Amino acid sequence: MTTLYWEEEIETLPRVGLESVQLTRLKHLVARVYATVAPYRAKMDAAGVKPADIKTLADLQKLPFTVKDDLRDNYPFGLFTVPMDQVVRVHASSGTTGKPTVVGYTKKDIETWSGVMARALTCAGATSRDMIHNAYGYGLFTGGLGAHYGVERLGATVIPVSGGNTKRQITIMQDFRSSVLLSTPSYALNLADAMAELGVDCKALALRVGIFGAEPWSENMRNEVERKLNIRAVDIYGLSEVMGPGVAMQCLETDRGMHIFEDHFLPEIIDPDTGEVLPPGEKGELVFTTLTKEAFPLIRYRTKDISRLIHEPCACGRTMVRMEKVTGRTDDMLIIRGVNVFPSQVEHVLMGTEGVEPHYQIVVNREGNLDTMAVRVEVSEALFSDEVKTLEKLTRKIQGDIKDMLGVTCKVQLVEPRTIQRSEGKAQRVIDNRKM
Amino acid sequence: MRVQQIAVFLENKSGRLAEITATLAANDINIRALSVADTADFGILRLIVNDVEKAKMVLKSNGFTVGITNVIAVEVDDRSGGLASVLKSIEKAHLNVEYMYAFVNKTGENAVLIFRFDEMDKAIAALLKDGFTLLSGEQVCAL
Known part of the structure; x- marks a missing residue:
C-alpha cells in the first residue's frame, strides 16, 4: 500500500527545510506577540529578551514559558492577539480552579486546524470515501468540532453523533456503514461490549480504523480495542490550549509514537523541575510553541504531559518528529x-x-x-x-x-x-x- | 414534653455498630431504644439513652459524628390499634412523620412510640389535644 499524505510536500520535507520554515514562523510569531500582547511583552522584558534576539531555533530557549496560570490570570480573552471581531470561535477546557481556560480562533485558525486534522485522518488511512463516525463530545470541548471540521476538509462524510446513546450509535454504525470511528478509547470499549450484548457481530460492520485520544490509554487497551472491534486502533494527541485534536497523530506504519505537525506546533522536552531543555530522546515535560495560530498563539506552553520525542525516521516517509504516547503528568490533573x-x-x-x-x-x-x-x-x-x-x-x-x-x-x-x-x-x- | 435523642453517623463499613455499642457499654450507658436508618451509602443510628450528655461526649471522643435532636415519646396501650390511633391524630393535624420507632416497656403493658416530626410544636399540641400521654426523657429512661 502506498502511503497517502494530505500535504505531501510539507509532511515529507527534509529536516533542514522544515527547520527553516519553523524559524521564519517563529520570528514572525515572537515579533507579533511582543507587539500586541501586554502580558507576553511584560514577561519577555522581565527576562531581558527582545524579538530581535531570536536568530535561530535554539534561541527559543531564551523565551519565558507560558503556564496554565497565565491563561487563568488573563481570563477570558486577555492573551488574544487579535480584536474580537476577528475571533470566529471560542472553546474552553477545565481551569485549575473555578474558571475555565478559554481559547479563541480566527477564520484562518479554523482553517489551519481543519488542515492538521485532515492530515491526521489521512495518517489513519482515511480518505474522502470514508464515513466517519465522530463520537467525540460536541460543545466547548475541542474534540467534537475539531474532528468534525477536519473530516469535512478531508471531504469524507462526517456523522456528528457526539457522545452517549450507545445503542443508537451502534444502529448508525450498522446502517450508515461507518468506516472510521473517532472517540475516547474507553468509549470504544464500551461500544464493543454493548455490541456483544446486543449480539452485533463487529465483523459485519464496515469499521476499519479507530482514532482514539483525549484520555490516557495503554498498549493493553489498544490490543483490546483492536481485538474486540476488529479494527486498527491509532492514537491522536491534542490539547485545547495548543489547538485541539490534531497536534500529533500516529500513522499506520508504526505503533510507536505520533507525528507532531511541526510546521504548526514546535515541540520541546524540558526537565519539569529546572525548565532546562533535555537532550534528544529523553523523557520530560512536553512544551509547545504554536507557530501559525493567530487569535491565541502560545509561546513555550508547558503542557504538563510527560513524553519523549522520537527522532528516528518513520517508515511512512513523514519527516516530522514523533512523540511517544503520554505516560503521565507533572501535575495532579486527572x-x-x-x-x-x-x-x-x-x-x-x-x-x-x-x-x-x-x-x-x-x-x-x-x-x-x-x-x-x-x-x-x-x-x-x-x-x-x-x-x-x-x-x-x-x-x-x-x-x-x-x-x-x-x-x-x-x-x-x-x-x-x-x-x-x-x-x-x-x-x-x-x-x-x-x-x- | 420532648426527649433528647442521640444520632450517630455510620459509615457503611462492618463493625461500626458494634464499636458504638461497646463504647457505650464501657461507659455504663444504657440504651433504652434505638433504630438504624440505612441507605446504600451510609446509616444513621438513633438512640435513646439514660445519659445523653455523657453518651455524646464518649462517642465524640471516639471519633464519631454525633448530633442531639428532640423527639416525642408517646405512650400507648400495647394492644392492636395503639399506633393507628396516634397516626390518625397526626394525619388529622396534617403533619408529616420524619421517622419513628417503637419499643415495648418491661411490664409489657405499654408501648412507647418515638416520633420525629417536621413541625414538633404542632405535633405536641395535636397529640395532647387528643388525650395522648407524652413522656419526658426521665420517664422514658425510668421505664
Missing part, C-alpha cells in the same frame, strides 16, 4: 471519561458548601470500561443530621455542583470524621485505581 479534572476544582466546590471541612479524597476507578469518580467527604457535626433526607440532599447538592463545574458525574460518599488521611506534607487527595 482525565475522567475524557474530561480534565483538577482536584483543586473539586476542592473549590467543597469549600463553597457550608459546613464541609477541607478534608476530602477523590477515588477514581474503572468499572467495566467506564471511569468513575467518587468524592469522599467527612461528615462534620455541622453537616450531620439525624434525617436521611437532609444528608441525601447534601450529597446531591455537591454532586450537582461538581457536575455543573466540571461536567463530570461523580458520586459523593459521606465518611466519618478523621477517616481521611491527614499528612503534614502533601495530603493524598487522589486515589487512582485505574490500571493504565
